[in-house]
Amino acid sequence: MLGGAPAWPELLETARHHQIRLAPTYGMTETASQVVTLKPDDFLKGHTACGQVLPHAEVVVGRSPQEAFPIGQVGTVSIRARSLMLGYFPNSVDSNDEWGSFAQPNSHLESFQTDDLGFLDAQGYLHIVGRQSDKIITGGENVFPAEVEAAIRATNLIKDVSVLGVHDLHWGKRSQPSTCLQNPTYLWRH
Numbered sequence: 001m002l003g004g005a006p007a008w009p010e011l012l013e014t015a016r017h018h019q020i021r022l023a024p025t026y027g028m029t030e031t032a033s034q035v036v037t038l039k040p041d042d043f044l045k046g047h048t049a050c051g052q053v054l055p056h057a058e059v060v061v062g063r064s065p066q067e068a069f070p071i072g073q074v075g076t077v078s079i080r081a082r083s084l085m086l087g088y089f090p091n092s093v094d095s096n097d098e099w100g101s102f103a104q105p106n107s108h109l110e111s112f113q114t115d116d117l118g119f120l121d122a123q124g125y126l127h128i129v130g131r132q133s134d135k136i137i138t139g140g141e142n143v144f145p146a147e148v149e150a151a152i153r154a155t156n157l158i159k160d161v162s163v164l165g166v167h168d169l170h171w172g173k174r175s176q177p178s179t180c181l182q183n184p185t186y187l188w189r190h
Contacts, residue, residue, distance in 0.1 A: 001025055003034060004140040006128065008169060016044060026050035026126060030112055032083035035059065036126045049125035050118075057081035061120050065111035069119070074129055077116040084112050136165035 003025040015022050021040035027033045036059065038051030053059045058080040062068040065078035115135055118128040136143040145163035152161045 001034075001037075003027065005137055008167070011169075012043075012048075016046070019044060024050060026128065028114070030085045031057070031079050031081060032085070035079050035081055035083075038125075047125065049121065049127045051126065052124050053126065056083060059120065059126055060111070061118055061126075065113055071122050072119055074117055074119045076113055076132065077118045077126070077128070078111050078113045080111045134164075136163075138165075138168070 002022050007024060012022070012024075022038075022043050023040050024038045024043065025034040026036035034054065035057035036050045036053050038047055038049060042051070060066075060068050060078045060080065061073070062075040062078070064076070065080070069075040115131050115133045116128050117130045117132060118126055120126055134145050136145065143165075145165075148163045149161045152158060152163075
């Protein structure tokens with residue numbers, strides 16, 4: 001199994017060259033991990049998609065979870081599954097009481113709209129092509145550039161900062177600040 005962030009092409013080609021039976025997966029904490037997996041045989045045959053949707057889930061690609069786009073058209077990836085989270089604490093799906101649906105074990109979201117952009121092909125393989133937001137996923141953790149920028153600005157050691165995600169062979173992505181120093185004797189390195 002291989003997941004947590006998109007794998008870089010060189011890693012996948014090396015694994016294929018050595019006939020390593022990888023099963024790249026797509027999923028997230030909110031979906032109780034994987035909802036799409038590429039079978040090892042398909043991986044070795046050169047398929048580059050995330051895989052096909054697993055039996056417990058449904059993936060909709062479109063403008064919303066209710067509006068699916070035709071095969072091959074890029075849209076927002078939404079997931080329907082009994083394995084979806086109940087909600088983000090303290091908010092939840094149903095707030096009938098202080099704990100909302102967290103106190104109701106059979107409650108679940110109908111669907112979860114991700115930040116991911118992708119498409120389904122004619123064979124039902126999911127292809128992820130990008131992300132709608134500026135969120136950086138590094139080692140499976142979410143990093144929001146605005147929060148990192150605010151923390152760096154709070155040091156008062158810089159005039160301005162901009163954080164963006166850059167490719168990283170180990171973490172998938174990492175944040176890379178670009179700063180304009182207020183006092184040239186101070187350097188900030190990541």
